[in-house]
Amino acid sequence: MKTSRRHFLLMSVCVSAGSSLVLSRAAFAAGAxxxxxxxxxxxxxxxxxxxxxxxxxxxxxxxxxxxxxxxxxxxxxxxxxxxxxxxxxxxxxxxxxxxxxxxxx
Missing domain, CATH: 4.10.490.10 (High potential iron-sulphur protein)
Incomplete structure:
Protein backbone atom coordinates (compact mmCIF):
# COMPACT_ATOMS: atom_id res chain seq x y z
CA MET A 1 0.00 0.00 0.00
CA LYS A 2 1.42 3.33 -1.05
CA THR A 3 1.20 6.11 1.56
CA SER A 4 0.63 9.65 0.44
CA ARG A 5 2.56 12.55 1.91
CA ARG A 6 -0.68 13.96 3.35
CA HIS A 7 -1.47 10.66 5.09
CA PHE A 8 2.07 10.43 6.46
CA LEU A 9 1.95 13.98 7.88
CA LEU A 10 -1.47 13.40 9.41
CA MET A 11 -0.31 10.20 11.09
CA SER A 12 2.86 11.93 12.35
CA VAL A 13 0.81 14.68 13.99
CA CYS A 14 -1.53 12.16 15.63
CA VAL A 15 1.36 10.08 17.00
CA SER A 16 3.12 13.20 18.26
CA ALA A 17 -0.02 14.48 20.02
CA GLY A 18 -0.59 11.08 21.60
CA SER A 19 2.98 10.97 22.90
CA SER A 20 2.63 14.45 24.40
CA LEU A 21 -0.55 13.43 26.18
CA VAL A 22 1.11 10.34 27.65
CA LEU A 23 4.11 12.38 28.81
CA SER A 24 1.98 15.09 30.39
CA ARG A 25 -0.10 12.50 32.27
CA ALA A 26 3.09 10.83 33.49
CA ALA A 27 4.46 14.16 34.73
CA PHE A 28 1.19 14.86 36.55
CA ALA A 29 1.19 11.43 38.16
CA ALA A 30 4.81 11.86 39.20
CA GLY A 31 3.94 14.81 41.37
CA ALA A 32 4.14 17.84 39.11
Whole structure:
Protein backbone atom coordinates (compact mmCIF):
# COMPACT_ATOMS: atom_id res chain seq x y z
CA MET A 1 0.00 0.00 0.00
CA LYS A 2 1.42 3.33 -1.05
CA THR A 3 1.20 6.11 1.56
CA SER A 4 0.63 9.65 0.44
CA ARG A 5 2.56 12.55 1.91
CA ARG A 6 -0.68 13.96 3.35
CA HIS A 7 -1.47 10.66 5.09
CA PHE A 8 2.07 10.43 6.46
CA LEU A 9 1.95 13.98 7.88
CA LEU A 10 -1.47 13.40 9.41
CA MET A 11 -0.31 10.20 11.09
CA SER A 12 2.86 11.93 12.35
CA VAL A 13 0.81 14.68 13.99
CA CYS A 14 -1.53 12.16 15.63
CA VAL A 15 1.36 10.08 17.00
CA SER A 16 3.12 13.20 18.26
CA ALA A 17 -0.02 14.48 20.02
CA GLY A 18 -0.59 11.08 21.60
CA SER A 19 2.98 10.97 22.90
CA SER A 20 2.63 14.45 24.40
CA LEU A 21 -0.55 13.43 26.18
CA VAL A 22 1.11 10.34 27.65
CA LEU A 23 4.11 12.38 28.81
CA SER A 24 1.98 15.09 30.39
CA ARG A 25 -0.10 12.50 32.27
CA ALA A 26 3.09 10.83 33.49
CA ALA A 27 4.46 14.16 34.73
CA PHE A 28 1.19 14.86 36.55
CA ALA A 29 1.19 11.43 38.16
CA ALA A 30 4.81 11.86 39.20
CA GLY A 31 3.94 14.81 41.37
CA ALA A 32 4.14 17.84 39.11
CA UNK A 33 1.14 19.28 40.95
CA UNK A 34 1.50 17.93 44.48
CA UNK A 35 0.88 20.05 47.54
CA UNK A 36 4.01 21.11 49.36
CA UNK A 37 4.15 21.28 53.15
CA UNK A 38 5.68 24.75 52.63
CA UNK A 39 2.54 26.03 50.87
CA UNK A 40 0.92 28.75 53.05
CA UNK A 41 -2.52 27.08 53.01
CA UNK A 42 -0.94 23.71 53.85
CA UNK A 43 0.93 25.26 56.76
CA UNK A 44 -2.24 26.95 58.04
CA UNK A 45 -3.98 23.56 58.16
CA UNK A 46 -0.98 21.65 59.52
CA UNK A 47 -0.70 19.47 56.39
CA UNK A 48 1.92 16.75 56.58
CA UNK A 49 2.69 14.42 53.68
CA UNK A 50 3.19 11.62 56.21
CA UNK A 51 0.54 11.46 58.95
CA UNK A 52 2.98 9.77 61.34
CA UNK A 53 4.92 13.06 61.49
CA UNK A 54 2.01 15.18 62.75
CA UNK A 55 2.90 17.23 65.84
CA UNK A 56 0.41 15.70 68.31
CA UNK A 57 1.00 18.50 70.84
CA UNK A 58 0.06 21.15 68.25
CA UNK A 59 -2.82 19.11 66.78
CA UNK A 60 -4.42 17.12 69.63
CA UNK A 61 -7.40 16.23 67.41
CA UNK A 62 -5.12 13.93 65.37
CA UNK A 63 -5.77 10.24 65.99
CA UNK A 64 -3.73 7.31 64.71
CA UNK A 65 -5.14 5.92 61.49
CA UNK A 66 -6.37 9.26 60.19
CA UNK A 67 -4.96 9.90 56.71
CA UNK A 68 -5.99 11.93 53.70
CA UNK A 69 -6.86 8.65 51.96
CA UNK A 70 -9.59 7.97 54.54
CA UNK A 71 -10.84 11.57 54.72
CA UNK A 72 -14.19 12.41 53.13
CA UNK A 73 -12.58 15.41 51.37
CA UNK A 74 -10.09 13.17 49.48
CA UNK A 75 -11.03 12.81 45.81
CA UNK A 76 -8.74 9.96 44.83
CA UNK A 77 -9.26 6.21 44.92
CA UNK A 78 -8.26 4.16 47.94
CA UNK A 79 -5.32 2.75 45.99
CA UNK A 80 -3.97 6.14 44.78
CA UNK A 81 -0.74 7.48 46.30
CA UNK A 82 -1.95 11.04 45.63
CA UNK A 83 -5.37 12.51 44.96
CA UNK A 84 -7.34 15.71 44.87
CA UNK A 85 -8.70 17.43 47.95
CA UNK A 86 -11.60 19.86 47.99
CA UNK A 87 -9.59 22.19 50.24
CA UNK A 88 -6.54 22.58 48.04
CA UNK A 89 -8.01 23.17 44.58
CA UNK A 90 -5.93 21.61 41.82
CA UNK A 91 -3.15 20.42 44.15
CA UNK A 92 -2.72 16.72 44.84
CA UNK A 93 -2.33 15.56 48.46
CA UNK A 94 -0.60 12.41 49.66
CA UNK A 95 -3.04 9.64 50.58
CA UNK A 96 -0.89 8.90 53.62
CA UNK A 97 -0.91 12.61 54.60
CA UNK A 98 -3.02 14.52 57.13
CA UNK A 99 -4.31 18.03 57.87
CA UNK A 100 -6.37 19.57 60.66
CA UNK A 101 -9.51 19.56 58.48
CA UNK A 102 -9.64 15.75 58.49
CA UNK A 103 -13.21 14.49 58.49
CA UNK A 104 -14.61 11.02 58.02
CA UNK A 105 -18.35 11.35 57.63
Missing amino acids: NTLSEADPQAQALGYKEDASKVDKAKFPQYAAGQTCGTCSLFQGKATDAFGGCTLFGDKQVAARGWCSSYTNM
